[in-house]
Amino acid sequence: MRVSLYRYNPDTDAKPRMEDLELELPQGKDLMVLDVLELLKAQDPSLSYRRSCREGVCGSDGMNINGKNGLACTTPVSVAAPRGKLVLKPLQGLPVIRDLVVDMTQFYRQYERVKPYLINDEEPPAQERLQSPAEREQLDGLYECILCACCTTSCPSFWWNPDKFVGPAGLLHAYRFLADSRDTADAERLAELEDPFSVFRCRGIMNCASVCPRDLNPSAAIAKIKTRLVSDGI
Amino acid sequence: MVTDVGSLGRTGVADFVLQRASAVVLALFGLCVGGWFALNPDPTHAAFVAWFTAPAMSIFATLALASLAVHAWIGMWTVGTDYFRPHYFGRFATFARGVWLGGTALLTFVYVAWGLAIVWRLT
Ligand code: SF4
Ligand code: SF4
Ligand code: FES
Numbered sequence: 001m002r003v004s005l006y007r008y009n010p011d012t013d014a015k016p017r018m019e020d021l022e023l024e025l026p027q028g029k030d031l032m033v034l035d036v037l038e039l040l041k042a043q044d045p046s047l048s049y050r051r052s053c054r055e056g057v058c059g060s061d062g063m064n065i066n067g068k069n070g071l072a073c074t075t076p077v078s079v080a081a082p083r084g085k086l087v088l089k090p091l092q093g094l095p096v097i098r099d100l101v102v103d104m105t106q107f108y109r110q111y112e113r114v115k116p117y118l119i120n121d122e123e124p125p126a127q128e129r130l131q132s133p134a135e136r137e138q139l140d141g142l143y144e145c146i147l148c149a150c151c152t153t154s155c156p157s158f159w160w161n162p163d164k165f166v167g168p169a170g171l172l173h174a175y176r177f178l179a180d181s182r183d184t185a186d187a188e189r190l191a192e193l194e195d196p197f198s199v200f201r202c203r204g205i206m207n208c209a210s211v212c213p214r215d216l217n218p219s220a221a222i223a224k225i226k227t228r229l230v231s232d233g234i
Numbered sequence: 235m236v237t238d239v240g241s242l243g244r245t246g247v248a249d250f251v252l253q254r255a256s257a258v259v260l261a262l263f264g265l266c267v268g269g270w271f272a273l274n275p276d277p278t279h280a281a282f283v284a285w286f287t288a289p290a291m292s293i294f295a296t297l298a299l300a301s302l303a304v305h306a307w308i309g310m311w312t313v314g315t316d317y318f319r320p321h322y323f324g325r326f327a328t329f330a331r332g333v334w335l336g337g338t339a340l341l342t343f344v345y346v347a348w349g350l351a352i353v354w355r356l357t
Contacts, residue, residue, distance in 0.1 A: 160316045193246075196238060200246030201316075226250065233247040 001025050001077070003036065006089040008096050009046070016096065018087075025077070033065055033080055033088070034072035037100075049100035056213060059148035063100050064089040069150035069211040091153035093162060107149045110166045113192070114174035119185035135181035142176035142221060144214050145169060151208035151218050157201040164197035168208035168218030171199060175221035178228065190229055199225050240311050240335060242304065253308045256301035263298035292353050299349045303342050310338040 001023050008016035023039060025031060034054055041047045049072070050060040056074040063072055065080045066087050080086060094102040120129065152158050152167035166174065174193065177183045193199045199222060208218040243249040270285060271277060285291065318331035350356070 157316070160319060196241045196243075196246040196249055198246070200250055229247045230251060233245075233251070 001036070001081070002085040003040065004085065004087045005040070005047070005099075006096075007047075007099055009098055030076045030078045032073055033070075033075045033077060033086065034061055036077060036086060037072060037088070048098045057146065059146035062091055062148035062150045062153075062213075064091060069154045071148060071150070071213045074213055091149055093153045093155075093159040094149075102153075104149060106162045107152055107167070107169070110152070110162075110170040111147065111173060113198075114166060114170050114177075115185070115189065115192075116170075116173040116177065118177065118180065118183050119188075120182055122184065129182040131181055138179040138181070139176060141216055142172060142179060145172055145176075145216055146214060148213060150211045150213060151216075154207040154211050155202075156205065156207070157203060161197055161201055164195075165201040166193070166198050168202070168222065171202070171225060172216065172218040172221045174199075175225050178225065186228075190225075190232060193225060194229055194233070199229065202226075240314075242308050242311070249308050252304050256305040256308075259297055259301040260305065263294060263301075266294065287355070295353045296350065299346050299353070303346050306338065306342050311335060314338075 003021045003023055005019045005021065006016060007013070007019045021040065023036065025036070025039075032054075034051055037047070037049055037051075041049075049063070051073065052058040052060045054061075054073045056071055059071070061072040062069060065072065065075055066085075069091060070080075072088075077086060088100060090096050090100045090102045094104060094106060097103050147169060149169060151172075152169045155165075155168055157165045158167040174189060178186055178189055202219065202222045204219055204223070206219045209216070209220070212218070238244070241249060243252050270282075274281065286295070314331045314334045318327050318334060320327045323330045
């Protein structure tokens with residue numbers, strides 16, 4: 001199999017380059033992209049990437065695989081590279097630290113901005129704040145996000161305004177707490193988002209929904225935030 | 235750096251609503267004028283002027299011109315704050331955005347002023 005890898009070591013390289021490699025894959029098995037990286041790293045230990053759980057749970061190995069963002073550990077080589085050539089690049093729109101490792105600071109900063117935790121100043125009940133099954137259901141499709149950044153780094157609006165547009169992952173979490181029956185900070189949360197950039201730079205292109213490895217739909221959550229903002233504003 | 239300067243409605247909500255409301259006015263105006271031509275397959279200049287200069291039509295046309303200005307400004311400001319980046323323009327990104335928005339403002343102003351002069355027969 002042919003593999004084209006993005007390589008960059010700031011200590012020795014003036015600029016990034018693509019490295020072309022040939023790799024013998026074991027017969028009769030459909031490897032995941034992460035397995036290919038492990039084989040390559042055995043040959044060249046200087047190759048750098050993040051990984052941890054190798055089963056789509058930790059969200060650390062998001063990368064650009066043949067032009068589409070995804071998790072290396074859950075993307076089969078046969079799906080990623082049907083024509084036999086695998087092209088691996090780091091997530092776009094974030095500074096590269098080395099090879100496939102990007103600096104996620106900007107992504108986390110936007111996540112932090114939406115206050116991704118429950119806010120409720122009322123006296124807590126003796127045991128726990130209860131929800132009905134219907135209220136709990138409102139959080140489906142929102143709480144499953146693993147913060148892999150595949151969506152946000154494929155969003156053109158985030159590329160253009162990463163310091164102002166929250167991005168799909170952060171906004172999915174913003175809506176996750178707006179939709180939570182136990183959260184009482186809806187008004188402050190919405191006030192934080194009403195400027196021309198934080199939410200409204202979303203153009204509904206839906207790159208986010210098409211790459212999410214958990215099949216979540218951030219653009220739908222964003223549309224609901226917009227509806228809330230507009231109906232509250234009128 | 236990109237800032238809120240030039241955002242018409244000051245908040246994203248206001249811009250969002252204004253952009254859609256102005257689009258509705260423009261669409262209705264277009265339908266109205268198009269409709270007149272559809273109902274008058276053999277139009278004369280005199281007949282058009284008689285219809286178009288009625289006070290209700292002048293007010294509608296003024297509203298359409300205002301909507302055009304609002305719609306154009308919000309759209310072009312958004313494009314200006316998306317694409318005019320150091321990535322393409324280096325140190326001149328803010329300057330280039332200024333030229334873009336200045337050009338938009340000038341063209342819109344001329345168009346609206348000219349339009350108003352026609353609608354209210356000020357020449
Ligand atoms: S739908 Fe919105 S958030 Fe998602 S990729 Fe498009 S612009 Fe970005
Ligand atoms: S919404 Fe999906 S793509 Fe985006 S960070 Fe969460 S899991 Fe990753
Ligand atoms: S290694 Fe954890 S999600 Fe891929």
